[in-house]
Amino acid sequence: MSDVDASGTLAEQLFHTLTEAILRGELAPGAKISEPVLAQRYGVSRGPLREALHRLQERRLIVRSANHGARVVEPTPQMLASIFAVRETLEGLAAKEAATLMSDDELAALADGVRRHERELQDSEAGRHNALGKADEDFHFRIAQASQNPLLIDLLCNQLYPLLRLYRSRNDNSSLRQRALAEHKRVLSALCDRDPEMAELTMKRHIASAKVRRTMALQTCSLSKSET
Amino acid sequence: MSDVDASGTLAEQLFHTLTEAILRGELAPGAKISEPVLAQRYGVSRGPLREALHRLQERRLIVRSANHGARVVEPTPQMLASIFAVRETLEGLAAKEAATLMSDDELAALADGVRRHERELQDSEAGRHNALGKADEDFHFRIAQASQNPLLIDLLCNQLYPLLRLYRSRNDNSSLRQRALAEHKRVLSALCDRDPEMAELTMKRHIASAKVRRTMALQTCSLSKSET
DNA sequence: AAGAGAAACTCTGTCGACAGATTAGCTGTA
DNA sequence: TACAGCTAATCTGTCGACAGAGTTTCTCTT
Numbered sequence: 001m002s003d004v005d006a007s008g009t010l011a012e013q014l015f016h017t018l019t020e021a022i023l024r025g026e027l028a029p030g031a032k033i034s035e036p037v038l039a040q041r042y043g044v045s046r047g048p049l050r051e052a053l054h055r056l057q058e059r060r061l062i063v064r065s066a067n068h069g070a071r072v073v074e075p076t077p078q079m080l081a082s083i084f085a086v087r088e089t090l091e092g093l094a095a096k097e098a099a100t101l102m103s104d105d106e107l108a109a110l111a112d113g114v115r116r117h118e119r120e121l122q123d124s125e126a127g128r129h130n131a132l133g134k135a136d137e138d139f140h141f142r143i144a145q146a147s148q149n150p151l152l153i154d155l156l157c158n159q160l161y162p163l164l165r166l167y168r169s170r171n172d173n174s175s176l177r178q179r180a181l182a183e184h185k186r187v188l189s190a191l192c193d194r195d196p197e198m199a200e201l202t203m204k205r206h207i208a209s210a211k212v213r214r215t216m217a218l219q220t221c222s223l224s225k226s227e228t
Numbered sequence: 229m230s231d232v233d234a235s236g237t238l239a240e241q242l243f244h245t246l247t248e249a250i251l252r253g254e255l256a257p258g259a260k261i262s263e264p265v266l267a268q269r270y271g272v273s274r275g276p277l278r279e280a281l282h283r284l285q286e287r288r289l290i291v292r293s294a295n296h297g298a299r300v301v302e303p304t305p306q307m308l309a310s311i312f313a314v315r316e317t318l319e320g321l322a323a324k325e326a327a328t329l330m331s332d333d334e335l336a337a338l339a340d341g342v343r344r345h346e347r348e349l350q351d352s353e354a355g356r357h358n359a360l361g362k363a364d365e366d367f368h369f370r371i372a373q374a375s376q377n378p379l380l381i382d383l384l385c386n387q388l389y390p391l392l393r394l395y396r397s398r399n400d401n402s403s404l405r406q407r408a409l410a411e412h413k414r415v416l417s418a419l420c421d422r423d424p425e426m427a428e429l430t431m432k433r434h435i436a437s438a439k440v441r442r443t444m445a446l447q448t449c450s451l452s453k454s455e456t
Numbered sequence: 457a458a459g460a461g462a463a464a465c466t467c468t469g470t471c472g473a474c475a476g477a478t479t480a481g482c483t484g485t486a
Numbered sequence: 487t488a489c490a491g492c493t494a495a496t497c498t499g500t501c502g503a504c505a506g507a508g509t510t511t512c513t514c515t516t
Contacts, residue, residue: 007294008294008295008499009294009295009498009499009500010499010500011282011499011500012294034466034467035467035468036466036467036468044500044501045500045501045502046468046501046502047275047499047500047501047502048499048500048501050275050279050468050469051278051279051282051499052282054239054279054280054282054283055282055283055285055286057283058283058286058287059286060379060382066235066236066237066240066468066469066507067236067237067467067468067469067506067507067508068467068468068507068508069467069468069508078378079378079379081377082377082378082379082380083379085321085325085377085379085380086318086321086377086379086380086383089317089318089320089321090314090317090318092317093313093314093317097313149309149310149313149314150306150307150310151288151307151310151311151313151314152310152313152314154288155314155383236469237468237469237470238469238470239469239470262496262497263497263498264496264497264498272470272471273470273471273472274471274472274498275469275470275471275472276469276470276471278498278499294498294499295476295477295478295497295498295499296477296478296497296498297478297497297498
């Protein structure tokens with residue numbers, strides 16, 4: 001059932017396990033985190049658990065207040081907007097750098113990924129959406145890596161992308177997915193041309209349009225909920 | 229001697245205290261962090277200390293490896309370049325947003341800060357450099373706040389600015405400081421004009437030129453050191 | 457019956473102690 | 487004298503336990 005992280009310490013394993021649990025929704029947004037309960041669930045003591053929780057706090061996945069305990073962070077439209085504003089500039093930077101720094105092998109791999117993405121989109125018109133989400137994340141992940149900027153890579157891959165998964169919805173139709181794929185192709189094209197400015201521009205446009213898609217999905221999704 | 233953080237938990241206090249200790253150089257870059265030693269120095273047990281260390285790890289101020297302990301992060305020219313590349317885009321974004329969102333009061337306060345900065349630069353030609361560094365950080369801090377983007381504010385004020393202090397040098401002369409002040413005035417001017425694009429451009433230029441200054445200072449500073 | 461107050465319970469924050477791993481130092485040999 | 491191997495000391499990772507703060511529940515009063 002649960003994959004075993006073979007990472008050294010218990011605190012490290014817990015950190016990854018809890019991250020995944022939150023991002024998969026197993027720990028619901030806004031849910032209170034009881035240290036005794038979680039410690040028993042994962043068969044560890046509260047020591048390593050608390051260490052993992054302090055890291056999750058820095059990653060903005062949980063909110064802690066002294067003597068009151070921790071809660072899973074609650075996604076808000078405002079935070080979604082914040083994330084996308086930051087993401088637009090950072091991914092723009094990554095694409096710009098990637099245009100000059102990406103090796104031919106990396107470019108080929110990226111193109112392969114896009115082709116696979118397209119095939120999956122055609123094959124299963126309403127099939128496994130997991131693979132499609134993975135394909136999208138893979139595209140952005142590769143470009144971030146290609147920037148060769150350690151801080152940028154870390155901010156995108158370890159902070160922003162996980163946060164975004166909190167907002168991921170399953171109800172975007174295939175026409176929207178087609179648009180996203182077309183935008184990926186445009187970015188890829190700019191990268192193949194080794195055109196930094198065009199790569200930056202197409203990427204920023206792609207993120208901006210993804211923001212619109214995500215925001216709409218969030219609104220239609222939260223029609224059934226009320227406010228605090 | 230040591231300011232007393234009145235924040236709730238010991239782990240929280242330790243987190244801030246250790247952050248300051250690292251940024252002031254009291255804990256030297258590359259120095260090994262001994263949990264028993266630190267725990268005794270601050271009069272706490274290892275529990276809260278370890279929780280603070282895990283947060284510092286996420287903030288990139290220390291590096292931990294399993295069963296080997298933690299070390300204060302060592303500044304490298306590559307990381308300095310990474311920070312400035314990210315900072316340029318993020319502060320550009322902050323300035324762009326601030327141009328439309330900043331209230332008149334906030335603008336007046338920012339202008340006040342710049343005037344005070346200028347006075348201090350004239351008064352003490354070779355005086356207290358602390359106040360000058362504070363004035364510079366204050367300028368960027370205010371603009372970040374004005375963006376009203378929580379994630380952006382947090383990334384800049386709590387992650388990038390602290391990291392940058394690891395590279396701060398005391399040997400930049402007053403001619404360089406004059407240039408920085410002139411650039412601040414240009415940004416301020418664009419903000420007063422409510423011109424987002426100009427604000428973004430002038431800020432990005434300012435950061436780029438600060439990068440050059442800082443990199444030069446780092447090179448001249450590290451002439452006396454050797455590599456590992 | 458509704459609300460204020462007190463008591464009991466639960467939880468978080470903190471500490472001291474043990475076990476495995478790592479490092480430093482010592483011994484013996486080539 | 488230099489180096490390999492072993493031993494001892496130290497440190498990190500983990501656990502269980504205690505104390506104060508917070509929450510819930512029950513009771514007593516109006």
